[in-house]
Amino acid sequence: MKIELNNRLEEFSPPTLTISELLKIKNFTFKMLVIKINGQLIRKEEYDQSVIKDGDTVMVLHLISGG
Amino acid sequence: MYLDVLLNKTVGIAGCGGLGSNCAVALARVGIGRLILADFDIIVESNLNRQYFFRDQVGQKKVMALRDNLLRINPSVIVEIHDIKLTPDDILRIFSPCEVIVEAFDQADAKEMIIETVLTGFPDKFLVSGVGLAGWGNNNSIQTKQFGKLYICGDGMNEVSETAPPLAPRVGIVSNMQANVVMEILLGSCPGTQDGQKI
Numbered sequence: 316m317k318i319e320l321n322n323r324l325e326e327f328s329p330p331t332l333t334i335s336e337l338l339k340i341k342n343f344t345f346k347m348l349v350i351k352i353n354g355q356l357i358r359k360e361e362y363d364q365s366v367i368k369d370g371d372t373v374m375v376l377h378l379i380s381g382g
Numbered sequence: 383m384y385l386d387v388l389l390n391k392t393v394g395i396a397g398c399g400g401l402g403s404n405c406a407v408a409l410a411r412v413g414i415g416r417l418i419l420a421d422f423d424i425i426v427e428s429n430l431n432r433q434y435f436f437r438d439q440v441g442q443k444k445v446m447a448l449r450d451n452l453l454r455i456n457p458s459v460i461v462e463i464h465d466i467k468l469t470p471d472d473i474l475r476i477f478s479p480c481e482v483i484v485e486a487f488d489q490a491d492a493k494e495m496i497i498e499t500v501l502t503g504f505p506d507k508f509l510v511s512g513v514g515l516a517g518w519g520n521n522n523s524i525q526t527k528q529f530g531k532l533y534i535c536g537d538g539m540n541e542v543s544e545t546a547p548p549l550a551p552r553v554g555i556v557s558n559m560q561a562n563v564v565m566e567i568l569l570g571s572c573p574g575t576q577d578g579q580k581i
Contacts, residue, residue, distance in 0.1 A: 321527075321529075322527065322528075322529075346490070347490040347491055347493070347494045348494070349494055349497045349498060349501070351501070351529065351530075354530060356498060356501050356502055374529045376497070376513075376529070376532075376534065377513075377538065378490040378491075378493040378494045378497070378513060379490050379513060379514055379538075379539070379540070379541035379542075380488060380489050380490045380493075380541055380542050381400075381488065381512075381513075381514065381515050381516045381540070381541060381542040381548050381553075382397060382399050382400050382401045382402070382486055382487050382488040382489075382493075382512060382515070382548070382553075
């Protein structure tokens with residue numbers, strides 16, 4: 316499937332992925348995250364169930380301290 | 383005229399430390415109509431390496447000292463202050479008059495909280511967040527990314543640590559980028575400029 320991940324086109328071999336699977340493949344091990352699929356905010360409890368499919372727009376925002 | 387537009391705008395600043403104090407000063411200087419500031423902290427000496435406060439203000443509440451400083455720069459700006467550690471409910475109450483909210487917290491978990499709160503509770507409002515500003519150098523790693531009505535300014539990567547402190551230059555760059563994004567949201571792109579870069 317092809318998705319837009321953080322404003323960049325990316326291709327993955329499985330036809331769908333859960334958020335948890337995507338984080339594992341991309342090696343995103345951050346603790347503080349904000350994730351949206353097609354503009355919809357996904358809560359942490361939903362990472363195992365929320366499915367990303369071909370054509371989706373995904374934002375994975377990694378938050379770090381400093382201000 | 384851009385000044386007339388700005389005069390009728392209200393911007394919220396969540397956190398009045400390095401990002402919030404400098405962003406608020408920039409917006410006061412350009413003539414924003416009204417600023418709503420929130421912070422619970424007091425000024426300590428170590429803040430003076432980057433935050434828009436003065437040595438004789440150490441010990442004061444940040445929101446009160448920042449209001450004083452903003453009004454010394456521009457007495458016309460209306461400054462509303464909230465001495466409070468913001469919860470999601472507070473954010474939805476205090477910032478409801480704002481078209482744009484600036485996320486200027488220090489801690490990653492607070493950044494996550496306000497982004498989630500605004501995305502779900504205020505889907506029509508713009509949020510301008512600062513993420514990744516520790517250390518010094520590496521100007522060109524600092525960028526602005528847009529995700530719908532959420533803007534992220536910073537390098538997205540460098541977290542504050544013992545060896546990478548938050549310091550005036552990079553914190554100033556990111557906070558002024560946030561102010562610059564706020565202006566672009568409120569005014570559209572500047573008619574006297576072109577997109578891109580020559581050098």
